[in-house]
Amino acid sequence: MADGMLSLSWNNHRATFCHILATLREKERYTDVTVACEGKFYPVHKLVLSTCSEYFEKIFENTPCKHPVIVLKDVNRCDLEALFCYMYEGAVSVAQSNLGRLIKAAEVLRIKGLAVPDEPPISDRRTASSHHHHSSDDRSSPHPKRRRREENSHSHQGRSQSSPSPPSSPRPSPLHDGGDSHPAQRSRSDSQWGDHGATDREDGGMDGVADDRLGDHSTTSHSAPTPPQVEVMVDETLVKEEMIDQGDTGQEDMMDSGMDYGSVGSDSRLEGSAGGGGEEDHMLPGKYEPKANPSQQAIPEAVVEALAGPSGMQTWLGGGEMPSGFSGLEGYTGSEGGQDLHPPSQAPAAHQLMERENNCQWPGERTRGDWQGGAGASAGKVHQCPHCAYTTTLLHNLKRHILKHTGEKPFACSYCSYTTTRKELLNEHINLHTGEKPFSCPYCTYSSSHKNILRRHMRVHTGVRRHMCPHCSFQTDNKSVFNTHFKIHIKENSV
DNA sequence: CAGCAGGGGGCGT
DNA sequence: CGCCCCCTGCTGA
Incomplete structure (x- = not known):
């Protein structure tokens, strides 16, 4: 220390930091990336993800867009939620039985401290060593997995999950839920999704898929598991929002806005958008409403847009390090031009994206005359x-x-x-x-x-038949059948 | 007859 | 532009 220099240390910095991070995530404030997994959508922060995972960091590096949507196909939703919890809070409770799976997911996503040794940043070493509140979260972890087990065996001090069952994030963004609610209406699709409801089915269903994939990955590489199948998309709606947000702040980096405590509560526009999120909270059960009102569809629609959006918003990664499973839109060139597009993935996606209830207003729709007459x-x-x-x-x-x-x-x-x-x-x-x-x-x-x-x-x-034979009482719905029949009359007439 | 895909007209926003 | 309306064609049970 130079003479006259004082070291100002914020004792509770770490705890406060983590808390605010978690709060920001809960409120979905400053979230700048959406992770989709098994039909759920998790708005999170690039900063956190890239901090905790080089894998995500790589993705963001190669994704110039403001608000990408990352679709994880090979990761169990519960595991992902647990990992988010882990990343945001430095700790998570997990049932013994789920540990292996979680670790696998962590390996796949290269989560530091769980699957990847988290080398202490040189410049930050002082900072890292200065706060040691969370024993489970200290830097360098040569044996992450083992440490993980220890962490698991005795409940940590962080955000303790009272239930021993599969870890669920503190608030897994129910508004983005693929549809935990309305089980009756989901009876059919449940078997497809293999999630929701019974937890054991969750393990058996989705997990099977995930494990298979993970197994595949592990055959190719042991030390560095192949990243999961991922799609990165631009969320058009969110991009727009963000552009508005950033319009006058000029902030290019979420770090600036998201980590600036001073701005957390001061930006009324952000407040407004957060209010939108609040509204969304109320609409979470509306997923399966036959005709959801626009606000009810806000986020799912946004993601739908992102997933299948217009060309201008599609940003597909062509990066070398990106997972092979990137699936995208066929031969579609975005406005950026010249992206190297990957063929659509053949693999069945483990996520639910646009299970939008179609307009069900049968009968009582427009009459034919309406649309034809125009x-x-x-x-x-x-x-x-x-x-x-x-x-x-x-x-x-x-x-x-x-x-x-x-x-x-x-x-x-x-x-x-x-x-x-x-x-x-x-x-x-x-x-x-x-x-x-x-x-x-x-x-x-x-x-x-x-x-x-x-x-x-x-x-x-x-009993409506569209094709009625003028020569006899024959009538059918099938045009070709009708033509065949009609030819008979023509032949008869010609003879 | 059902399943599925593709296509055109047109309204509402 | 999104979405809804409708029709048509092909295929297979």
């Missing part, structure tokens, strides 16, 4: 497709049509390699994966994942 739609100008003879009065329709020619399919299924040009088609397609069959026949127990299928099915009840 109210005040066609106003003047006719737009001609440059690739074919198609014309339309709506530029919007032309744009959509042109996608057919360009082969652009911006919307990718997160469960399979299916891609499509339209979001609603994707949503219908995803029903196939989720097992959702929102369209029920009012006459029988039949239900379908596609509204069109139901509509056609209804004809068996209503």
